[in-house]
Amino acid sequence: MNCSEARELLANYDELRKAKADVLPALDAHLKECSACREIQQQNSFIGEGIRALPPLSPSPVAHAKLMRALAAEHTRYIQRNASLDISTPTPSFLKPYLKDLSADEKHLEPLTTFSSAETGPLPVVPMVRKRPRLARMSHASIVGIAAAVLMLIMVSGISSLVLMSQTGNNSASQPHIVNQVAVTSPTQISVAYKGSAQGPYSHVVSSIASRDTLYYTAYQNSLNVTDPTDSSQFTWMLEKLDLSGNTNVEPIPLLEKDSTSKLYILESFNDWLIWLQVDPPKTTSGKNSTTNTTPANLLPHTWRVQALYLGNDPEQNSKNKDKKETEGTQGHPTFKTPITLLKGTYDQSAVPAWVNSPLQGTSTYSNNLLVAWLDAQGTSHLNNYQLDPEKEPVSTELAKATDGHILTTPTATSNGLSIYWGEEWTTEDNALHGNIWQNQQKEAPPQHGRWTPHNQTFQSLFRDDGGSFHPQVVNGTLFILSTLPVDQELIVKPSPTPTQGKGTATATPTRTPTHTKTTPTPSPSVPPTTTTSPAQAPIIAKNDPASYPLQADARILGTLLGYQISDPGTPQQLGDEGQSMAPQGGDRFLIWQNKDKSINMFDVLTNNAVNVKEAIPTNTIFLSVKGDTAVWITPPEQNGDTNTQSADTVLFKTFNWPTKVAPPAHP
Template structure:
């Protein structure tokens, strides 16, 4: 089932559940794997619950009498205008008492009206001289129908107004330059998941409400790495045994990145290569190593992606076996000195994967992959940039019509800069030679202040960090966009002005003998997405700034500020919430749908090793020596996790 069909069915989800329609299992299966459709369902549930919680509307006691009198007056005028042949139908019985009242109050009414309201029914009528223009004729049934429709519209308008006011108060963040004033909501409900594995050193993990995946390695002279899967509905056991996802362990480092539509995505880094025959010192030498971006379909059924038909890939892969989306050679000599990885960010929407990566020559690319279990994955380049500039942190709206990413570079003074680009799909007006309306992709600079980092879309809000002070003149002014359309690709200026930016980072630099200087960022008090001891942090990961949110419906409005000035870092987002870290390593959480801050408190401790978010679920790990349970079996790893919202409310509840 695709998203279009699922969203048609969601409109009648309550009826489908009540009737236990045959399509229900297929629809529920799609909702489990599609975060975009699940978000639409949650929004529908929220609106439905809001409507059902409204007080029952009742009309005023005198409303019915006023309506009947109005209908009686209209019927009186109808009788006066009609001919005798049109009055063969008796006056409706429910109007007769009100016609009598009108006769009693208005003694000047013509006798014809009085006779028509008598108990014997209408009498033959003598045509009278009409004193007003002849109007269109309507029968009694039509009149009653129109009046009833007007009443229904009035009642529906009242309900709609109440729902809109509820949405305005509880739904989306208010827009304005002021700091967000939000009501603290419910706290998290954290669960422990004990997993017994022979690969005890976990470096990355992803989870949803039903399943958790993690990458880990075991000790040895040549450490062995493995991807493993855990079904969370078995967590009643004292310790869960995971399922390996690779045919055999690998000696390459494995870092989980994304899980989209049952496709598991990870980065695989091979051992560093050296030409000197001596062990490579990664702290003082240039890194040269092969890498690949791999995918594995973990859903039920076979996949037809049996052959890597992507450029440069010719190897065969059997059903439900890993396939290679992208591979290359990472050479420290060709990339900027502050870069530590060939990948600079990933994100997903629907069945699409966005990846920013560096090729062998140091050119940075933004590529979109479309993943389908029944088709070979396809790729499309959205942007590229070179000469020391790097594309990073791609993100997109749930429908993919708005895509954002950062463009980063460092100046000679070791100061990191960044602008934000956007790609928008818009309905273009008909033009000469092309009369039919069509969709046009427009790419432009969204923020060119050289101090905006880490764009992240959650719901209908675009979040980002700014390293400018709040009183900077260009903080709230959107720059004039540089428009590129069609097949053109935005290429950054090669000589950015350093005078506009505020210094945000001065990383330490270590230099080996006869080697290119390498920027090695010092360890920051940061909770990373992967274990920083295994996957080194990059310079931009430690950026601290002021967190702002822009409404996607109108990004020209002044942004909303979250948290204290210059204290926020390490943004991560789910389907409806954003998690970020303060400079002191405490965690903040904001629910975009309800416009509420969520209480985290000490649920996520400062010594957390890594934390990652996927959809509705966050999972993290704390160092084993800090676990309170010292009696757990050997090689047992205890994960921490929470779902938000804690429970998805069924439409029948």
């Protein structure tokens, strides 16, 4: 007996015991082995005992009289509203005393009410005989004329319909589809919205994010004396902005007052907020033993921080900077705003599993909130929610944490934040990477005894507890995951919103921060192992330049993309080929992922159509970043096709927007 069958029977557990049903031994045997089902049975028993312990309810002594008076009043209104045929039915005898009391209380009574409350019965109804009017006779000529007029009208309507259909058929290829009052072109192929270059000393771009009119990127300065491309101490870094609404070749605008010796990687851009990760150079040991230290620089402990910069109109911040002189080299741009630190820590490679190589394991946004999955100095994994307001201090809430080598990754959420999902990953002794998907949902709390006010309650549980689920991405009401399970098993693996215990337990307590205490789970024999290999072997187009920012272990996972409707998660929808998809990224209404050969696929969730992007985004793309309705990517400078017109300090960006803007129809 499995958990699904057992939980269906648990609702009638007491009745099964009283009836000594045949299925009871198998159910009891399952309860002895399954702690999750045993907890549900205990909860059901506790609720049942509480209900049976409640005192019996008895009606008020005056309830019967109030009910009868109300019925009498309603019967009186019924008599006044209906015709004489309806009131011929005798008044119920049990209402007559209350009708009399009602008549005595009223000073002005309708005649029908007085008549109904009298002791006599109703009078018989005398039906009225209505004479049918005689139709005027029409001459034969009049009838023939009317028939001819109707026939001409039908013929004219048919000809007009044929002409309209002909015109519609000729112009159908250029007409937009109307989907939820949003006009979009036929979703078959993207077009590059921006193809422009930016010149400057910071030409080695490692991360970028874009909207329809603005592009942000981080880059380091070119140097001829670089001996280790992973050693950020040999570079100077800058965070810059490009305006995409003007010419294709524009001048970048620096957003920091001075360049940085720390690595900078853009994470998110939303609601005029720009979020990035700053990784400081490692702290080298000093003293007589420093010359014998052969530890690579990227394995030494180093500090890091998540920075936030508000780029919208901020009167308070502008007033602070009104007397501040512009920094040299800004070339007339506005004064710089000061970023705030949302999160900081120390990353020690020796404190985390060997397959982990970054303190940050994923970010996401919804409304004015930022989700961050990160690791502290002791290797404990956390998931925090930051509420951002330019006029207030950020408010941080911990949603979950994990220990014992379990890592929380890739958070994602619906646009209102009522449903939040994230991954949980761990390895086993065979060096295989496993993953589950968690969910944090806000639902209306069930009513309770006593004074009760409607409110939302947080429920946290496992969405998929199969050891083979990775990369949750919410797109337009659909949750996409990458599954390493065979497709035929997906038909029987159903999402379970019921909190479970044991492996990967999450304490769903609305009055405190949920925490799941981890124990090393036993790998399911049906889950194919995903071996964690060297990042250099990954055939992948990363979200950041992999030559500077290390790839995560789960970036190389090949699986099957499955989509669940959040409002009614049932049998999932499969995208792409089985076991050939990797590295999904979600926009507002579309999902992009890669095939095993690095080619790019795209799916429009709103229109349920595939979109052709393979010709626009080549496999030699360095990195690809998706946010909102815009994607941005860069390709190697020597393969852009315009090397004759580009200098060594020029970087070429390409973007597309989806949906593309639709031109209004031309007037005749």
